Amino acid sequence: MSVRDLTLEDVAFWEVGKRLGYFGSILAIVLISMFPVFWILISSLKPSGELFVFPIEYLPYTVSFENGISIVQQYPLTLENYETALAQRPVGQYLLNSLIVASGTAVLDVALGALAGYSLSRLNFRYKLPVLLLILFTALLPFISRLIPLYKLAIDLGGTPVGGFLGLNTYLGLILPYAAFQLPFAVWIFQAYFKELPDSLEEAGLMDGLSRIGVLFRIILPVSMPAMATAAIIVFIYAWNEFLFALTFMTEDSKRTITVGIALFGNQFSTPWGTITAAVFLSLIPLLLFMFFFQQKIVEGMTSGVGKA
């Protein structure tokens, strides 16, 4: 077909096709991304007999066209997997532990990151670049290379008076290493944000007779709430997801975080998939809510400094 043969309708069809193709591919990617969530939910609601059949029944109900249209139940939905999961393991406690550790890490990193980020972006002092590079360098170091010494330290501290809150099976015992490992990212987010603030903010404060500390606490920090939220969310997700240190440091079941709790479900002889899928789905609920509420902030945090550096 040459260009001259194209009618307006052809162009319209082409446009519609393009749009369909575009939204079709977006929809396909969304489905591929979310399918496991759907699958975990379906599996967790199946009675145990239905879990181990092949070919698989996907939906609990289907529409049948024999003798007119009717809805046919394929299998009954049940909450028994959830009851078993909650009865066997303290899943609620795991979630609470994760929440405490992740929040503690986020608070600590926001505090330290804001102060360091402010100094590194808006103050003049000697050794500024080396200090920034030193902080960022720690982001390159593998976690495993810090595991054994910190584990030994936690064991040693366990016998001392501070062991009650710094040893193994303590929240701070995880929060402090997590905060140290994520600090470079927090510092980076803050210094990228502070760099964009106009100089006039500080000038106005100094002119009004505030000290530099006054400027920091009364002007800079209050306007940096967006950066604080971004850094807190990024650090929170990291701490919520961490596994290697949580596995090593939390040896008591009541102190385990959700990642460790779920990873250690079952034993070497059997894997109770029904209860595991129920526990997994419980752990996904807070994450799903988090993603849908904070998606914008998460993207900001991941991409802060990108394209500007």
Add this chain to the structure above:
Amino acid sequence: MADSIANVQDTIARPGEEGIRARLRRYRELRLTEEELATVLLTPVLLFLLGLSFYPILDTVWASLHTGYVIELPGQQRAFVGLENYRQILLPIGETRFWNAFGVSMFYTFVSVPAELVFGLGLALLLQKEFTYKYVAQAAILFPWALPTVINAKVWAWMLHPDYGVISDILVRLGLLAEPYAFLSKPDIALYTMTGITIWKTTSFMALILLAGLSSIPDQLYEAARIDGASRWRQFRDITLPLLKPTLLVALIFRTLPAFQAFGLPFGLTGGGPGEATATLVLYAQQAAYNNPGPTNGGFATGSAAATLITLIALVIALVYVTTLYEPEVR
């Protein structure tokens, strides 16, 4: 910062030119110079990193040069053994677990990261367009990235169940398989599958970083190129790629180092099996340290030596990226 007010304040309070009493009064009133304030703000941060990042690394290196005990009993002394732990890892008499893990990690990292880069770029180009409810789509697409690795491993272990896996079921229904396939039971296939899972999980992360980089490239450059008659490919090669370099550096480092440290995925998906087919370096080091206190050396010595080697390789990778992609004069 070149603001005159700050300079005025700094000349009032320049250290060295004032008496000790004036300086103390200044401190009491919390009037600090920039340098003093930076010291106050950065000292806790640096002490924190010194204690929890630099000290542990040095201790790991130190421990790797000694015999080690998982828990030191009274009377046990660590003895200096030089590079003996490294010799046992790198030149073992029997099984070569380290080199196997090295191969697994290298394959896993350097197949998944380029694949994520290609798919991520495609996805970024798709997401450049604005549409209603884009944030919902974006949240859904980003979801796999936010999923905890080890939970993700359990999810896929179930979906890839050798007899009742939904992936098998879909492939059977599509006519691609005759019967359920045990993806995680055959050494080669298990490693490919694990690599595929990580590509599924982190492509969206790559896409969103690249999207931020793409949107920072000014549209006028493309307009000018179009007026000059440059093809789409020329525009991509001569405008997009060079200007995307700093973003690529960030994206590659942010993906390569975590991929190289994969632990939760093999732990939850296969436990490193079948055999050692999916045992990554960090899984190997963790098992050497905690599951496997050898007869002469405690596991911590072997684990520390393995951790030191992992650190060295990670730093080499970072160095290669920075030297090939970092261009301070670009902007």
